Amino acid sequence: MTKPEAVLEPRPTGAGVLIVRNRQSGRAVVRADPSEIIARRLPDARVHELADGELLSDVVMRALGGDDPPEVLGVLGGDGSVARMAHLARCRDLPLLVLPGGTFNHFARAVGIDDPDAAIEALVAGEGTPVTAAEVSTDGAEPITVLNAVSIGTYPHVIAEREDRMDDMGKWLGGVAATWHALREASPVTIAREGRRAKVWSVFVSVGENDPDRVALMQRQTIHDDLLDVRIHHARGSRLRAVASLAFGRRTTAILRAIGLMPPDSDVQRLVAPELTLSVRTAPGAPSVYVHDGELEDGMPRQYELHCRIVPDAVRVYAPRGASE
The missing domain is CATH 2.60.200 (Tumour Suppressor Smad4)
Structure with a gap:
């Protein structure tokens, strides 16, 4: 099934992009550290590494409430971190940047992103697509965004x-x-x-x-x-x-x-x-x-x-x- 590609603004230097990194993702997988490529290719992006006990949602909400709120929400982590960031992106109608950093990276692979390079290429070129998701809720509680x-x-x-x-x-x-x-x-x-x-x-x-x-x-x-x-x-x-x-x-x-x-x-x-x-x-x-x-x-x-x-x-x-x- 083919749908129109999303109209997304190219971000050749990463300006307006917030990337939150969860180092706890993918601990069982040995892979190259993407920090250098992110710094080199997206010098104007803001990169925040989660501290022990720090919540991704708290980081994003502080940034959105600041003087220079991000226009793109990015995440370097596994499927759980990506789903949490996707929920925040939905709530604020902001585009999502996914840099795979987990064990399996199911969602990243589903959208054709095998490594951080592929995600950065799409960001620089302004290439993207709307993606169907699901919501799950229990006993009438607030729904959670589900990607897989x-x-x-x-x-x-x-x-x-x-x-x-x-x-x-x-x-x-x-x-x-x-x-x-x-x-x-x-x-x-x-x-x-x-x-x-x-x-x-x-x-x-x-x-x-x-x-x-x-x-x-x-x-x-x-x-x-x-x-x-x-x-x-x-x-x-x-x-x-x-x-x-x-x-x-x-x-x-x-x-x-x-x-x-x-x-x-x-x-x-x-x-x-x-x-x-x-x-x-x-x-x-x-x-x-x-x-x-x-x-x-x-x-x-x-x-x-x-x-x-x-x-x-x-x-x-x-x-x-x-x-x-």
Whole structure:
């Protein structure tokens, strides 16, 4: 699906651009430090590195309330940081500059940005596109902007367990330990939709239609598709299949399917709609959490209502020409 490219002002020196960097993003990935290229190519951009405990939103709101407010909001970080900045950009109707600096960079890759160079090229040339997003809210609270996906069930439980272990074990070892814990302890979640109740291992809600062969939808496949793509993995099989279904790489998914570890098609329900409302109830003793764009939302009541809706053309993003195709 092709949409008109956004009309964005070229910023050859970075004037009017605020870039907030989250060094905590992508700690498990070894990559070149982009500080030098940003300073060299965008000498007039303001770059702020988040301090420990400092909130991205606080930095942006201070800048917007200053004498020289930014005209472009940029972020160097992972999907969670990008989604938070996208929400602020939406609220102020400002364009978004995405410099990938996380572990997976799902959204950056979706808009054709593989590295900071590509983002800077688009900014300098004034190339961009409007991008569809989604909103998620729980129990009527203020909605959160979502760029890739929302999930409840086994995946958020793994993320919650991993975060508990990260300080001692690091992200990758913590993830292995969390996955092992899920193999022994994962519990189904009870959901209700339109009067029908079911026990499920997971629900994934993707922004835009996604690969029909996957259960775990973590990276969007389109940037203009004005629909939610929902996968509901019913709790009919083992915990092993529940954990195996979290594979999101095409090759890994194919291998697991070939050896019979992926859930059969009959266990996975697909819905495509502009919005979705679920009543969610976790098992006693299980964490009541959900994940959006890799960010864990914890402290939820044991039973809550989750609402997702699509938002067409939600944010204007600097992106290489052709990203709108």
